[in-house]
Amino acid sequence: MESGINLSAKITAPNGLRSIWNSFLDTVFPPKCLVCRRLFQPAFASPESGQTAHTVTEIRDLLPQAHRLLNVLCCWDCVNALMAISEPLCACCGKMFKQPQADNHLCGDCIIQPKKFRIARAAMVCDQQSMAVIHRFKYAGKTQLAMPFGALMLNAYLRYWHPEAIDLILPVPLHNQKFRSRGFNQSYLMIDSWKAICSVKPVAAFNKRLRTDVLIRSKATVSQTGLGRRQRLKNIKGAFSVRLREAVNGRKVLVVDDVYTTGATVDECARSLLKAGAALVDVLTLARAI
Ligand SMILES: [Zn+2]
Numbered sequence: 001m002e003s004g005i006n007l008s009a010k011i012t013a014p015n016g017l018r019s020i021w022n023s024f025l026d027t028v029f030p031p032k033c034l035v036c037r038r039l040f041q042p043a044f045a046s047p048e049s050g051q052t053a054h055t056v057t058e059i060r061d062l063l064p065q066a067h068r069l070l071n072v073l074c075c076w077d078c079v080n081a082l083m084a085i086s087e088p089l090c091a092c093c094g095k096m097f098k099q100p101q102a103d104n105h106l107c108g109d110c111i112i113q114p115k116k117f118r119i120a121r122a123a124m125v126c127d128q129q130s131m132a133v134i135h136r137f138k139y140a141g142k143t144q145l146a147m148p149f150g151a152l153m154l155n156a157y158l159r160y161w162h163p164e165a166i167d168l169i170l171p172v173p174l175h176n177q178k179f180r181s182r183g184f185n186q187s188y189l190m191i192d193s194w195k196a197i198c199s200v201k202p203v204a205a206f207n208k209r210l211r212t213d214v215l216i217r218s219k220a221t222v223s224q225t226g227l228g229r230r231q232r233l234k235n236i237k238g239a240f241s242v243r244l245r246e247a248v249n250g251r252k253v254l255v256v257d258d259v260y261t262t263g264a265t266v267d268e269c270a271r272s273l274l275k276a277g278a279a280l281v282d283v284l285t286l287a288r289a290i
């Protein structure tokens with residue numbers, strides 16, 4: 001049995017019996033790491049364990065909490081192999097620079113081809129290890145990963161934005177066909193988990209700003225995976241439309257996606273949103289190519 005199945009059993013156990021129940025389950029059904037499939041000793045984390053922060057300052061560093069939540073599902077080796085994004089970065093697209101002494105500045109790509117969005121930031125590096133975990137979430141339906149990933153994203157959000165800086169949070173929409181076959185929008189689930197991670201007022205208010213009815217995917221596109229930069233731009237052009245212009249007009253919008261590769265998808269979202277009157281469009285992703 002996989003740890004994901006065990007986890008749901010753990011969550012429904014009565015409060016007083018939870019730790020005994022968890023020990024029993026872990027003994028009878030030792031969980032396997034979602035990524036490397038090895039048996040491992042999971043950390044104990046209940047959904048309530050996330051709600052320990054009471055002020056914005058307390059939630060500034062959610063990394064240990066995000067790692068504990070991940071360690072319920074994945075072994076420590078797989079959790080520790082996830083690389084955080086570190087400065088210096090491109091001031092616009094968030095690309096990591098190799099020279100550690102440099103300040104943030106624009107990368108060559110953003111100078112040659114200015115982006116429609118204002119800034120893009122991410123929680124972790126997109127590499128083989130992070131893609132292995134993200135694929136388990138997106139393609140194997142391991143939606144229990146939404147909360148630890150959400151914690152990583154909330155940590156990144158509070159690192160780069162003031163809690164009140166954003167009026168509207170829009171997950172990159174899936175086309176109806178894809179949504180039906182997958183059953184969920186991974187970006188929506190990650191942000192929706194913020195309410196369970198933290199009950200601090202400004203963060204809890206994000207829930208009201210999270211909308212899925214504003215930006216829609218009007219064109220079914222082939223997956224961007226495996227396409228070159230030019231093909232990606234062509235593939236995604238005109239894919240999005242804004243359904244509720246009045247919800248966007250004059251608003252500071254945050255577009256949320258799982259992975260930033262060339263930025264073609266989020267930049268196309270930004271183009272549609274600015275055309276509909278958004279004051280600015282920023283981008284937050286779980287992982288970013290380096
Ligand atoms: Zn592992």
Ligand SMILES: [Zn+2]
Nearest residue numbers: 090093107110
């Ligand atoms: Zn850049």
